[in-house]
Amino acid sequence: MEAASPYAREVALLDRASLARTIVVLAALAVLPFVANAFLLDLANQVLLAVIGSLALMLLTGFAGQISLGTAGLLAAGAYSVGILSHDAGAPVWVTLPAAALVGATLGLVFGLPSLRLRGLYLAISTLGLHFIVVYFGGEYETRQQLATGLTVDPPSVLGFALTSDRGWYFVFLAGACLTLLIVKNLLRSRTGRAWQTLREREVVASAIGIDVQRYKLYAFVVSSTLLALAGALFAYFRSFVSIDAFSLYLTVQYLAMVIIGGMGTVPGAILGAAFVILLPYGIEAFAALLPARVGNMVFALDYAAFGLVMILFLLFEPRGLVGIARRLAAARGKGRP
Amino acid sequence: MSEPLLEVRDLRVAYHRIATAVHGVSLAVPRGAIVALLGNNGAGKTTTLRAISGFIGLDDARVTGGSVLFEGEPVHGLPPSATAARGIVLVPERDKVFPNLTVAENLAASTSPRVGAAERRRLEALCFQVFPPLAELRRRAAGLLSGGERQMLGVAGALMCGPKLLLVDELSMGLAPRVVEDLAARLKTIRDELGITVLLVEQNAVVALGIADYGYIVESGRVALEGPAADLRGHDDVRRHYLGDGGEHRSYRAIKASLAP
Amino acid sequence: MSLQLVVNVVVLAAIYALVGVGYVVVYRASRVLNLAHGELMMVGAYLLVGTASLFAGSPVVAVLVAALCGLVMGVIVYVALMRWMTGQTVLAAVLVTIALGILLRGLVVLGFTAQQFYPAAMLGWRNQSIEVASGARISAASAMLLAVTVVVYGALFLFLRFTRLGIQLRATGQNALLAAQRGIGLNAVYAFAWGLSTFTASIAGMLLALDSGAEGQMATIGLKAFPAALVGGLDSFVGAIVGSIIVAMAEIAAIQYVNPLLSDVVPFLVLLVVLAVRPWGLFGSREQLDRV
Numbered sequence: 001m002e003a004a005s006p007y008a009r010e011v012a013l014l015d016r017a018s019l020a021r022t023i024v025v026l027a028a029l030a031v032l033p034f035v036a037n038a039f040l041l042d043l044a045n046q047v048l049l050a051v052i053g054s055l056a057l058m059l060l061t062g063f064a065g066q067i068s069l070g071t072a073g074l075l076a077a078g079a080y081s082v083g084i085l086s087h088d089a090g091a092p093v094w095v096t097l098p099a100a101a102l103v104g105a106t107l108g109l110v111f112g113l114p115s116l117r118l119r120g121l122y123l124a125i126s127t128l129g130l131h132f133i134v135v136y137f138g139g140e141y142e143t144r145q146q147l148a149t150g151l152t153v154d155p156p157s158v159l160g161f162a163l164t165s166d167r168g169w170y171f172v173f174l175a176g177a178c179l180t181l182l183i184v185k186n187l188l189r190s191r192t193g194r195a196w197q198t199l200r201e202r203e204v205v206a207s208a209i210g211i212d213v214q215r216y217k218l219y220a221f222v223v224s225s226t227l228l229a230l231a232g233a234l235f236a237y238f239r240s241f242v243s244i245d246a247f248s249l250y251l252t253v254q255y256l257a258m259v260i261i262g263g264m265g266t267v268p269g270a271i272l273g274a275a276f277v278i279l280l281p282y283g284i285e286a287f288a289a290l291l292p293a294r295v296g297n298m299v300f301a302l303d304y305a306a307f308g309l310v311m312i313l314f315l316l317f318e319p320r321g322l323v324g325i326a327r328r329l330a331a332a333r334g335k336g337r338p
Numbered sequence: 339m340s341e342p343l344l345e346v347r348d349l350r351v352a353y354h355r356i357a358t359a360v361h362g363v364s365l366a367v368p369r370g371a372i373v374a375l376l377g378n379n380g381a382g383k384t385t386t387l388r389a390i391s392g393f394i395g396l397d398d399a400r401v402t403g404g405s406v407l408f409e410g411e412p413v414h415g416l417p418p419s420a421t422a423a424r425g426i427v428l429v430p431e432r433d434k435v436f437p438n439l440t441v442a443e444n445l446a447a448s449t450s451p452r453v454g455a456a457e458r459r460r461l462e463a464l465c466f467q468v469f470p471p472l473a474e475l476r477r478r479a480a481g482l483l484s485g486g487e488r489q490m491l492g493v494a495g496a497l498m499c500g501p502k503l504l505l506v507d508e509l510s511m512g513l514a515p516r517v518v519e520d521l522a523a524r525l526k527t528i529r530d531e532l533g534i535t536v537l538l539v540e541q542n543a544v545v546a547l548g549i550a551d552y553g554y555i556v557e558s559g560r561v562a563l564e565g566p567a568a569d570l571r572g573h574d575d576v577r578r579h580y581l582g583d584g585g586e587h588r589s590y591r592a593i594k595a596s597l598a599p
Numbered sequence: 600m601s602l603q604l605v606v607n608v609v610v611l612a613a614i615y616a617l618v619g620v621g622y623v624v625v626y627r628a629s630r631v632l633n634l635a636h637g638e639l640m641m642v643g644a645y646l647l648v649g650t651a652s653l654f655a656g657s658p659v660v661a662v663l664v665a666a667l668c669g670l671v672m673g674v675i676v677y678v679a680l681m682r683w684m685t686g687q688t689v690l691a692a693v694l695v696t697i698a699l700g701i702l703l704r705g706l707v708v709l710g711f712t713a714q715q716f717y718p719a720a721m722l723g724w725r726n727q728s729i730e731v732a733s734g735a736r737i738s739a740a741s742a743m744l745l746a747v748t749v750v751v752y753g754a755l756f757l758f759l760r761f762t763r764l765g766i767q768l769r770a771t772g773q774n775a776l777l778a779a780q781r782g783i784g785l786n787a788v789y790a791f792a793w794g795l796s797t798f799t800a801s802i803a804g805m806l807l808a809l810d811s812g813a814e815g816q817m818a819t820i821g822l823k824a825f826p827a828a829l830v831g832g833l834d835s836f837v838g839a840i841v842g843s844i845i846v847a848m849a850e851i852a853a854i855q856y857v858n859p860l861l862s863d864v865v866p867f868l869v870l871l872v873v874l875a876v877r878p879w880g881l882f883g884s885r886e887q888l889d890r891v
Contacts, residue, residue, distance in 0.1 A: 067690055121632055121693065122874065125829060128822070129867035136864040143860070253701050260694060301708035308702025315695050316683055393780060418779040428780050436770045436777065446763055447770040449782040499782050 033170045041166045043278065048173035049234060050274040052180045054258040056227035058270040059184055061259050063193070064220035070111065070127030071255040073134035074225050076247035077103050078232025080138055083151040083242040093156035097233055104229025107134075108222035123221065131249065138244035150243025153236050169238055176234060180227060184267060192219060250304070257311050263321025272322040280306065341410060342366040343535050344390070344426075344503055349414075350403035351385050351394070359385045361559040362404065367503070372529050372536045374550035374567065376543045376580060382559040383539040384431060387505050390537075391428035392418040408503070423451050425502035431511060434492030437481030441472055444480050444491055448498035457500065464532070465494040468524055486517035490524070497528070503535045504528070510542040518542065522549050543580035547571050555580070555597075562597045602735035604851060610741045612840075612847035613748040615866075617803040618821055619828035619839040620751060621796035626833045627772040628792035631681065631692050635700035636800055637821020638707075639676070643669045643801025644718075644808035644817055645707055651721040658722040662805060669801025670794045677793035682786060704815060715814040718805070726810060740810035747806060751799055755836060768792060772834070823863065826870035832883020841881060845869060 033041055053075065060066050078100040085091040085099055111130045112123070142150065155162045163169060187193050195216045236242045254277050262273020281303050288299050318324050344367040351360040360382045367373045375383045388394045389401050390413070406414040413421055418428075436444050445462055453461065466473040469490040475483065480491055489509065496504055509525065510518040526549045529536050540546035547553055553570045555563040563576065570576050575596050618640055625633045633639075646665040654661040680699065684692040719726050719740070727739045737745075759765035771778040771788045779785050800821070807817060827846040831838025846866045853861040873881065 061690075065688075065690060067693060121689065124632070124693065125826075126871060126874070128825075129871050132864045132867050136860060139860055140858075250701070253697060256694065256697065260698075298708055298712070301705045301713070303705070304701050305705025305709060308698045308700070308705060311698035312680065312695060312702065315691055315698065316680075319687070319691065391780065393776060418776065419782055419784055422780055422782045430777065430780070433774050433777055436773045438773055439766065439770060443766045443769075446766050447778065447781055447783065449763070449767065451782075495781060 029174060033167045038166065041170060043282075045166060045169050045173055045238070047275050047278045048170070048177045049231060049238065050255075050258065050278050051177045051271050052173075052231040052234070053228055053255055054262065054270040054274040054277075055177075055180045055184050055267070056224045056231065057255050058259050058262075058265070058267070059187070059227075060220050060224035061256070062263075062265040062269070063188065064217060066217060066220065067121065067124040068127045068221065068224070069124050069249070069252055070107075070130040070134075070225075071228060072247040072249060072251040073127070073131035074104055074107060074228035075232035075235065075251065076134050076138055076244065077107055078229030079236035079242045079247070080134075080141065080151075080232075081229070082233040082236040083153050084141065086153055087151055093237070096156075097230065100229045100233035101226050104226040104232075105222050107229070108225030109218070112218045112221035112225075123217075131252065135244060135247065138247070142244060150241055150245075153240050153242060155240060156237045163237070173234070173238075176230075181267065183227075187223065188267075192216065253307065257307055260311055261314050261321050263323030264319065266321070266323045269321050269323040272326075276322065277307075280310070343369040343409060344537065345407040346386065346390065346404070347407070348404035349386060349389055349401065349406065351382075351389050351399055352402045353399045359399065359559055360389070363554075363556065363559070363561055364404075365554050365561065365564070367535060367537050368552075369535055370529065370533055371551045372526065372538060372549055374543075374546035374553040375537060375539045375556060376541075376546055376553055377556035377562075379541065381556045383556050384507055385559075386556070387428065387507050387537070387539050389414060390421075391426055391505055392416050392421040393428055393430065422499055422501075425452070425500070426505065427496040427499045427501035427503070428505040429489075429492045429496045429507060431507040435480040435483075435488055435495060438479060440477050440479055441483070441491055442476045444495050445498050448495050450499040453498070453500040458498070461498050461500060465497055468497075468527055468531075469494055485513050486521065489513065489517075489521055493521075493525070493528075497532075497534075501534055503537065506536065506538045509538060509540060510545055518545055522546075525549060543576070557597055602732055604855060606731055606735045606737050608844075608847045608851045610737065610745060611851060612843040613741075613745045614803065614807065614820065615824045615827040615843035615847060616840050617744065617748040617751060617799060617806075618824035619831075619843060620755065620836070621800040621803075622825060622828040623833060623836055623839050624755075624792050624796045624799070628768050629681075629685075629772070629775075629789050630689065631684075631696070632689075632833075633696045633796065634693060634822075634825075635676075635696040635703060636796070636825070637818035638700040638703040639672070639797050640800040640804040640807075640821045641813070641815065641817045642672065642703055642707060643797070643804030644813040645711055645716070645804075646672075646801060647718045647805040647808055648711065648716045648721070648813050651718040655721060656723065658724050661718075661722055665805060666798060666802055669804075670798040672801070673794040673797030674790045676797065677790045678786075681793065682789070685789075700818070704818065708815060713815060715812045716808070717812045719809045724809070738810055740806055744803070744806040744810070747802060751802070752836065752840065759836075764788075764791070819863065823866045826866040829880055830870055830873045832880025835880070835882035838880055838882030 032044060036044065053071065057068070057071055060068055081100040081103045082096045085096045086093075091099070107130060111126045142148075145151075155164045163172065258273035258277045259270065260273070261276050262271065263269030281299075284302050284306050285299055288302055314321055320327070344365075346363060346365045349360055349363045353359055363382065363386050365373070365375070365386075375386065377383050385399060388399065390406050392413070392415075394401060401414050404414075405412055408421075408424060408426055411424075413424060413426065416424075436447060439447060445465060471487060472490055472494060475487060480488065483491060493504070493506065506525070509521055513521070522545050525536060525538070528534055538546055538550065547567045547570055550567040553565065553567050554561050555570070555576065563570070563573070565573070579597070618636070621636050621639070622633060625631055625636075643665065646668050647661060650661040650665045650668075651658075654664065676699070680695065681692070684695050725739075728736045729739060729742060731737050759769060767778065767783045768788055768791070770781070771783055771785060775785055778788070804813075804817065807813075807820065823846075824843070827843040828839045829842065830845060831840070831842030846869050849869050850862055850865040853865045
């Protein structure tokens, strides 16, 4: 199969080699739910859902170079949109999801606008505000509705088929992750993506060559927020339950950890980081069993300490994250060959 | 003949690892002299000064070759505080004072391991002697000073570090001619009375050659011409190209050809 | 508005102001936003819990030792961690502080368990309720906190204005490169700034713990003090005071007249409003905007 022309080759999303790799990977992924046990399947679901969020955050932090502390708030906003609409209004899934997306985009616009006038760190501040505001409204809603523990959400149904099985969810998440991946990859290849790249590296240069820095910053934040809200919406359906307690600043830090540990500014990094962060607590739980009971029982604290430590180590020694490590290993292996 | 205070040998500096700004500059600054480093914008003068003073990290620049020797010891690659401790102090082109500190506080901020309390007092008195206008502006915030006053404060702040070698980057930038003459005279006083060696980077060749003993002309990162100041003042091409002296029009190519090493 | 409300506002403002000092010191010296400040404050409180069990009979010794440890902690944080981030982007430095905060939260619980501690009781010190005027009361710990805040700001003002180290700290914050060239040792200045920051944070944490106990959620107060410091302009100490008063007033008013749950939100709402109108804070300097 001859590639059409040099230009077409460059523009094509995948070249022949990676096309083959992608097909293999997709095939493996498609088979997984039929060979894995229930525990692994749930893990896979968690990872895939996290990938959507981490790609969204990677877009903003890793590529456009903006810090956002509003991840949990945006996830919560999406989850509550679904929760409230389906619980109070009985809205079906093809209404709630776009609604969640709209909420995400609106929040992105509202909290991103101040960053038009201000620089990098002020987005961090306004998103911190976003977090507390969303948490407040979520808490208020639960109090008003007298929902002591949280909000139950019926499983989404399309054309009469209710989505309840883990296997079903797996394919939904897989589709969602792939779709997000495509969106992100395409954005990065577009003029917008190149603008973000320049933004991240040299903001002064970016504005000097005529990139409307502020507009692109805002755009990155709005896209990222929309995706996060959608991830939150899926989460609400997946767990059939929404409670404000699930959306703490710790959740925000976990997503930041995904981006840092995976490797800032790389798409595979977002995926690796998501997997690492989701799987780490399980590893710690296993490790905790080896520790004396007094310490071993405080798994939550161990999680916190481990996350903090791992993030610091990566930020200090391998800012390019797991992807950086992988590349180093590949380079070392390459050199070793005769 | 004693060795020069400062010696730069075949210095090379690159920006962002790709754009070479300095392609092998060599110069020597004798003790107690005023040496001028001339050339147009972008010729590499400021970069050379930065490499000498350790201020090199700006704009991702690095010394990629050659050496800088101060009193016989290599100093290239040392951090700014280390070169200052040895006695090389820079008055930078921009941001030469602390804008939100008063004049007095600017002077107090300077510090050096070679300057004790008594010496500080002496130096401060000296600063106000050499720059009398500063004495009245003691409590004024540095950001509110005029261009000339700010330049004076920049030099005074450098003096407070007890330098052996004073590097001055663009004394005249943006200042009125009379102010510049005044500053140049004071620079000469500093050399004459304090015995401080001066390396002066200047676009304004008239002013620089007026007070210097020796001069180097830098073009595109290389030394195009050097010599005692008097010789340079009389040099035809220098006069036409840098001193604005009239004479018949020569093509740019011809001038460049004559200036190339 | 009753006198008690006024007292509450003053106490809350003092808390935010005392905690906020640390944000301003570190930011002014090194342009770094220390988002672990709340956790460092919490560690200070637990330091007191630690020394309280060692020096059960002498509260003064316990407090002094804990405060000293707090200062050393800041120096260690800089030397062991923040120093290595100076070459990297501001983004990375802030992320490191976030990671540090999480690490500290975990370590504190691992070291002390998640239960609540009462150092006042451990030291045998009664936190009396003092009557200020008719119907308005203030706890002894809060009164001390108020006094300490005044002393700290006064001392800081004198230090920054009249001592050479203070001037050098300000100089470094304005132009680190020039400061280095003028012979100022940047590492020493930064280490000192961090030490000073955690010193004041620890004292704030200890006083809060003496008043209402030490537990993990304390760190949130640190996070709420952040908007107070920002409202004033992150590089102004006067601004930190004014910002604290404004935020405290808004917060108490909201709790009293609208909804107690708003207490965590109000500081950020105030901040967002102020940033929309005056992005560099009320007393900040415009140029700080660009440096961020």
